[in-house]
Amino acid sequence: MTSKDNIVISFKDATLFDSDLWILKRPNEWINDSIISFYLEYLDDQVVGKHCKEDVLLASPSAIYMCNFIETQQEIQEMFKPLKMESKKLIFFPINNNSDPTIIAGGSHWSLLVFIKPLNQFHYFDSMGTSNYSEAKKVSSKFSFLISGSNSKVHIEKTPAQQNNYDCGLYVLSIIEFLVNQYIKYDDQDIFIKEFSNQINRDLFQSITPTLVKEKRNDILSIIEKLKLQK
Template identity: 35%
Template sequence: MAKSSVVLSFHEILLHESDVELLGGPHWLNDTVISFYFEYLEKVLFKNANEILFVSPEVTQCIKMVQASEISIFLEPLDIDTKKFVFFALNDNNSPDKAGGSHWSLLVFSKTENCFYHFDSSSGSNHDVAWDFASHLMSYWKKGGTINFVDKECLQQNNGYDCGVHVICNTERLATHAQNHQEINSCEMSVKINPNIKRKEILGIIHNLSKSK
């Protein structure tokens, strides 16, 4: 199927009309929309936070599929050794050659706490996916000793399609906390998330960026 026309080219991301339409709801957000927002966080909101890394869903999917000995191929170009907090948007897609999946959750590695924290807006749905991915990465970060894995409570979605918006909101909140406090564990995660407002906010960001080109 032919791609719809390009709405915005933002650093490494091309947003098409079909991607932007997903933000109108009620739709599941795809890899491209989440990658765009991760890029926006890195290049705009947290451009001075050199200790924080937002890994795109595409790179995360590649890491899932390679041998542990090949993980460095994807992480070292991102200056991973200089980062204290690494954010991964995870989905339950196990196919190595196509985007997809049905549920997003957020995995954060905190080097300062030597811990993976998992935030799932449909509690338990992505536990196995997150644990498998964290275990895969532990061999890469094992130089720091034992690494913990913790499923953290967070606000739960009330439908079957807003998981991606929750990942975006949780990422932004946790990154702000990490920047201010240099840890993840104490971040208050019961603050209300309004997915419809966040969708409109992201549409506004896209509109403003496209006008400035």
């Protein structure tokens, strides 16, 4: 890591520094919220924005994290009003277990909470079982008044398991990308109900493999280089 942490690239609302590139280039490093935010911004621009912008929301991990320290529904409503959450069919919430708002890039695990509007349910994906389940329940309780009425129950989904203690964030990004692409693939059909749900679960385990997740680091690095050339 360099002593001076220079900006490598800014893309939409995300900025990556030399230190973030250092993390991506080392296979045993836990990826931080800046890297997750960058990839979600890219996915939103290249996939969601082109195919399902009205239906799908990829929530910022930093914004979701800060909501843990907001007490009133009014503050949350004002903060997220521009995102029109109440009109979305799928909302993806990256979940982190950092309990200290003064620590940047804190915590030790990433997982995923998905709100599915047609079911009016929250679904929880975690490559380490239920490590962040309590954090996911906190997030669902914070947002339930805005998107699901009073229903804040979290349904635990079977999730491909990570083979180490540092790839959790890459699993979150891979699962988000997979589910977004499934939504696009099946168009307006409700992919989470009845005959589609079992097929998607099978496809999830076939698609999200340790090899694919490992390659996600190189994929992100390639995207960064491509975007730098476009500047």
